[in-house]
Amino acid sequence: MNVNLPVSQTPSLLQRVASGDAAAVQEVLDRFGSLVWSIVRRQMNASTAEEVVQEIFIDVWRSAPRYVPERASEATFITTIARRRLIDHRRRVGRQPRHEEIEETLPEPMDGPNPVEVADEARVAVRAIEQLKPDQRRVLKLAVVDGLTHAEIARATSLPLGTVKSHARRGLRRVRELLEARTLNQLGEAGA
């Protein structure tokens, strides 16, 4: 695999993977293995999770040459791949995800030695979540983390289906707007 970098730029972890650096593979597993495992285990049992996690990391290794640090953190890039493979898996097996408890709490700020800490985008998302109404927050969490369908969320929350859809869409748009504003700010600072 090849990856193009300016001579002066230090390659990111995924860019090192793309260059065939075996040590970088180990580092990716150290930093993001538990993150991916936790995301997947939330939606299925351990034996199925192992199969899906393997699919996710195969995709990560193959997608590493396409990673662009300016567009997303490595945690976000890998989580995006994990979500795609989870959705593929759900479509393939036609089975609905496991649903654990419905949590009402706000996400905690990302501090401490956690792999998630490297995702600045997650901090932006926390700010967006804090601006949402409790029902909107609950709907988004059930959709994003638990992988429930609109109809399942409507049943779990006793909200009308149309309300569930509008909550999910509005919340996600808000996060995207904040992320775009952050990107524009970064580009402005880089160009200053």
Added chain:
Amino acid sequence: MTPHRPDHRDQNADDRLVDHVLGFGPELSVDENEEAEAYEHAVAALHLAFLSRPLDPLPAETRVRLREEAKSILDQGT
């Protein structure tokens, strides 16, 4: 990167993108998939933000298998 402003899009098309990245919608066209990437990053960021409890450790056996698979894939690519 030139961020796209959702408020300038057709509302129905935008709703389809949001549904798609949340795993609800149908498969999308290539153009829509490109546009969906910004939403995919947003939903990934949300997913990370919602992970408020401690992460479960990756099982050791799974880690070994993942490393072996990675070696095979990287060997093919170099």
